[in-house]
Amino acid sequence: MQAARLMTLHAAWKMDTEGVAASLSEIAMIKFWGASVLYNVIDRAIQAHGSLGYTTDLPLEAMYRHARAARIYDGPDEVHKVTVARRILRDYRPADVPTEHVPTRREAARAKFGSLLDTYASNE
Numbered sequence: 286m287q288a289a290r291l292m293t294l295h296a297a298w299k300m301d302t303e304g305v306a307a308s309l310s311e312i313a314m315i316k317f318w319g320a321s322v323l324y325n326v327i328d329r330a331i332q333a334h335g336s337l338g339y340t341t342d343l344p345l346e347a348m349y350r351h352a353r354a355a356r357i358y359d360g361p362d363e364v365h366k367v368t369v370a371r372r373i374l375r376d377y378r379p380a381d382v383p384t385e386h387v388p389t390r391r392e393a394a395r396a397k398f399g400s401l402l403d404t405y406a407s408n409e
């Protein structure tokens with residue numbers, strides 16, 4: 286819940302300071318994260334109340350229906366996740382091998398520092 290509050294405030298702050306166009310990832314993130322937190326919290330509240338929580342004697346069942354719809358009505362969770370993923374990944378370019386590929390890095394390190402290895406790793 287705290288993460289949802291802070292993400293909402295952060296998205297609002299970014300919209301205020303950098304504009305809506307620069308904040309589309311933050312807006313999409315809070316849409317699926319907030320809806321998920323809402324859903325999970327109400328689900329747990331129903332569980333804590335047992336069968337009473339599932340009846341219309343408490344407001345929880347109505348909250349539950351609304352919370353379930355929140356994962357759909359402003360665009361399904363999946364669509365917001367795709368938006369976030371696309372916006373994050375567009376700043377990256379594919380490489381032949383992952384940049385952290387150890388054999389490739391070892392080869393590059395040997396090319397750069399190989400002469401030092403010969404000097405300092407000898408037993409003389």
Ligand SMILES: Cc1cc2nc3c(=O)[nH]c(=O)nc-3n(C[C@H](O)[C@H](O)[C@H](O)COP(=O)(O)OP(=O)(O)OC[C@H]3O[C@@H](n4cnc5c(N)ncnc54)[C@H](O)[C@@H]3O)c2cc1C
Pocket residue numbers: 354357358359360361362363364367
């Ligand atoms: C209670 C409620 C109130 C609503 N109020 C409004 C309103 O006021 N104004 C309005 O315009 N609309 C409203 N809607 C409609 C709402 O915007 C759409 O239901 C929503 O955009 C999803 O479209 P859809 O139902 O056609 O589902 P579809 O687009 O058919 O999606 C069905 C499922 O397919 C999956 N899916 C869809 N697209 C993707 C994707 N790109 N990647 C991966 N998976 C995907 C998801 O699991 C999704 O739940 C409301 C809906 C509800 C339930």
